[in-house]
Amino acid sequence: PDAAPLRRGLPVPQGISKTAFLVAIEELRSALGPDHVTLNDKEVKNGWYMEHPNTHDMMPLFDSEEFIASAVVYPGSVEDVKLIVKWANKHLIPLFPISIGRNLGYGGSAPRVRGSVTIDLGRRMNRILEINADDFTCLVEPGVTFYALHEEIQKRGLGDKMWIDTPDLGGGSVVGNTLDRGVGYTPYGDHWACHSGLEVVLPSVGDDGDVSVFRTGMGALGVGGENTWQCFPYGFGPYNDGIFSQSNFGIVTKMGMTLMPNPGGFESFMYTFANESDLAPLIEIIRPLRISNILENVAQLRHGLQTLSVKGHPRTNYYNGSGPMPDPIIRQHLRSTATGECAWVYYGMSYGPAHIRGHKLSIIDNEFHRIPGCKRIDPATLPADEYFWSRDRIASGTPDLEELKWVNWMPNGAHAAFSPVSPIKGADAEKLYGLAKRRHGEQGLDLMPAFCVGLREMHLIVEIVYDGTDMGMKKRVEKCLRDMIDDAAALGYGEYRTHLALMDQVAGTYNWNDNALMKFNNTLKDALDPNGILAPGRCGIWPKRYRNRGWEL
Ligand code: FAD
Incomplete structure (x- = not known):
């Protein structure tokens, strides 16, 4: 059925009463504007691919109301994302970021923890910030789809000069697909290998009451460092990008991507x-x-x-x-x-x-x-x-x-x-x-x-x-x-x-040396997200607040 009323009512996240949750939602509404926060208290509605829901998986492996959001929030800027992170830490409400949410076959737009508040980054943060026709690179926000990037390249008259690499379906997000290490089918098909540079909002609030935003690679240089952000992915020191793919350590607000020169036939x-x-x-x-x-x-x-x-x-x-x-x-x-x-x-x-x-x-x-x-x-x-x-x-x-x-x-x-x-x-x-x-x-x-x-x-x-x-x-x-x-x-x-439903099992197979990899991931999770608000359980990584308390599947 295309739409059915919620059988289990508003999916309030575990650990907070419905009344307190609704008060918290009102607080978020007044901070971001009433149109930018919607409560998921009415129905489970599926559409076709181009009208996919952002509250749950339109191709559920379990009951549709199992992995489902309580509300969706639409940030319009990095400042809004920081505000949402502060709000979630204050109320201990789990967040689940999506760029577009067309991760079909892998959980769609569903959060792993029932009642999480989905951050739909793509709805308003969808600008193509740069297409560089000399270096064959671009810088995009989460809401830029493969279709949108392709169309913009044609619109700028660069279609004969450069190509994008697209997965089998073009309605996904360049950022979302790449963060999940998706693949396309030109020689630039390994999207993660082809990205260069991230901007990341961290999930915790510092002692100064602020939320950190940082840029990886050459983007970390001070004034003027952007000139090579999309050309050289590493910068100086540890290469940090990897910990933000297939993880729950940060919210990516910008990403650089390389573009393929037209091969001439x-x-x-x-x-x-x-x-x-x-x-x-x-x-x-x-x-x-x-x-x-x-x-x-x-x-x-x-x-x-x-x-x-x-x-x-x-x-x-x-x-x-x-x-x-x-x-x-x-x-x-x-x-x-x-x-x-x-x-x-x-x-x-x-x-x-x-x-x-x-x-x-x-x-x-x-x-x-x-x-x-x-x-x-x-x-x-x-x-x-x-x-x-x-x-x-x-x-x-x-x-x-x-x-x-x-x-x-x-x-x-x-x-x-x-x-x-x-x-x-x-x-x-x-x-x-x-x-x-x-x-x-x-x-x-x-x-x-x-x-x-x-x-x-x-x-x-x-x-x-x-x-x-x-x-x-x-x-x-x-x-x-x-x-x-x-x-x-x-x-x-x-x-x-x-x-999403199989992430604990798959993570459990990467268990060499007494689960040393997961222990390392848990250490990072606890350091970066001590309140455990960001996408708990994604890729089998559970914050301390949830770990070994029956959430694993
Ligand atoms: P999203 O759903 O937005 O993101 C994916 C996940 O990444 C999210 O669930 C979230 O956990 C995380 N995430 C997203 N954005 C952020 C952010 N800004 N910060 C932090 N975390 C974030 N996939 C392929 O790779 N190649 C294919 O060829 C392919 N073919 C498909 C064919 C069919 C018929 C179908 C139905 C699916 C196919 N898929 C394929 C799977 C999927 O549709 C694509 O990978 C799609 O691009 C992923 O959805 P998205 O881009 O909207 O990402």
């Missing part, structure tokens, strides 16, 4: 591979090509079922049985599509002028054809609405939304991901694919894996699509995800990113 290509067993030898072929940059972008090797599902039709169009859709049925339906019958599809792009592309593409063609049954699909044969062209847009820096279509696989389509990282080795790919297949089989779920090949590692992204209103199915999905995380950890693999 580009050409997408697609190959299909006939057999499931082609996976391991193909990954062995991909590794040296990727490390030596013959394969230049974060490329995708997708299972045939994903190629079918991204057509946007519901599963019932193809199959009505229970349990995972059988391979022969998948293959039968693929026969009438552009890829034809196959097990795997490789999507890639070559960059540069034609003579440079030609050289690289012929090496790739020779190498891929070492797999018997490999087919190159000629793009000239593909209609304009074929998904291939969406990959083509994304890998050349043009935001798109086609990828959303596979979410229609189930009614009330929702999804959550299992995303382990491994070396680019055939044996690793087989082990991860094998365990995913086994666990999906046990829970009767369709398996849609995609290997996203970075430079020296690959992410296996397994998206489980489920009915967001079907509690029974969601229980099976959660069981499947938790089993895969444990199986992978036992084999020495860890996730690069995870859903």
